[in-house]
Amino acid sequence: MRKTVLITSLALSTALAASSKPVSGSVQGQALDTGGKPLSGVQVWIKPVVTTGVAETLTDDTGRYQVTGLPPVGYRSYAWLRAPYQGKTFCYRLAQPSATDYNAFNPREGLVRNFRWQLSGRIPGEEPYSDLGYFGGSLPLMAAFGQPRWATQDDEIELQLTPVGPLIDGSVGKPMTKTAPARGMVLDVPIGTYRVKATFIGTNGTREALHVSAFDGNYAEEATVKFKPSGDICKGATGGAPGRAYVYWKFQ
Numbered sequence: 001m002r003k004t005v006l007i008t009s010l011a012l013s014t015a016l017a018a019s020s021k022p023v024s025g026s027v028q029g030q031a032l033d034t035g036g037k038p039l040s041g042v043q044v045w046i047k048p049v050v051t052t053g054v055a056e057t058l059t060d061d062t063g064r065y066q067v068t069g070l071p072p073v074g075y076r077s078y079a080w081l082r083a084p085y086q087g088k089t090f091c092y093r094l095a096q097p098s099a100t101d102y103n104a105f106n107p108r109e110g111l112v113r114n115f116r117w118q119l120s121g122r123i124p125g126e127e128p129y130s131d132l133g134y135f136g137g138s139l140p141l142m143a144a145f146g147q148p149r150w151a152t153q154d155d156e157i158e159l160q161l162t163p164v165g166p167l168i169d170g171s172v173g174k175p176m177t178k179t180a181p182a183r184g185m186v187l188d189v190p191i192g193t194y195r196v197k198a199t200f201i202g203t204n205g206t207r208e209a210l211h212v213s214a215f216d217g218n219y220a221e222e223a224t225v226k227f228k229p230s231g232d233i234c235k236g237a238t239g240g241a242p243g244r245a246y247v248y249w250k251f252q
Contacts (some may be wrong), residue, residue: 022110028066029114031059031079031094034169038063039117042081042094043235046113049074049104056235074104077113080234083191083242085168086226090191090242091234092117095135099124119169119190131241136188137227138241139196141180144216144250151182156201157210157249159186164224167192168242191227191243198249213248223247 022028031042039059046055046067055067059079079094094115096102101113102124120136122128131138141157143150151157156179163173168191178186182200198210211219214226227243 022112023068024110025070025072025107026066026068026110027070027075027077027107027113028064029112030063031065031081031115031117032063033117034119034171039081042079042115044115045078045235046070046075047078049076070107072106072108074106076102076104078235079115081117082234083117083168085191086193088229090168090227090229091231092242093123093135094118095121095123117169119167120188122188131185131187131230131244134188134241137191137243137245139186139189139225139245139247141182141185142216142246142248143182144213144219144248147250149251151200152203153181153183154203155182156180157182158199158201159247160197160199161189162195164193164195186247193224193226194245196223196225196247197221198247200249200251209252210249211252214246216248219248219250
């Protein structure tokens, strides 16, 4: 089990040997992939709620970590995974088993915080209207230039998404239908490559097929879109939303 006492701006006691039972002032756990296998090299943060500083470490070859010597104050736990896919590296914030695990805790008696790679779903406590609030990626909806009319705040676009090849974790994806405001973005889609079709839904409920593209050009009834990473930093406030795939649309 990998352990650390690397904390900025916090006083620490001597590191204690790793054990199956957490010792006082420690947090330990394991990070697993979507299939339940250990994840090594995962960045783990044990971050104070009020004071500055952070204890950070990496999981070992068995996916385990331990942080010791923590003063008895409030903390929250976080973990991030770098996942390669189609020549790019995506950053995933890992999930925790229970919604209560995202709450602040005091490690006075020692405790366990485990993590797991999750391709989609809400992140408890995060903004639900932002792509940082989900484990999945987002598809911003981009209206083409030069159209005879524009979408209003109340119009919607429905996307039919069909996976092309395996998802980022190697699993087989499922077709899905997602609806979002026409001037917004589709949220929480597992990272992969998708064939996309789009339907415009007016405020009065009328539906009409749209032309789509992965960029502002070569529009057709169907387009193939690929996700790109949201950024290079894979920890902290900017390490969250794993990626975006822009969908450009226009009226036929």
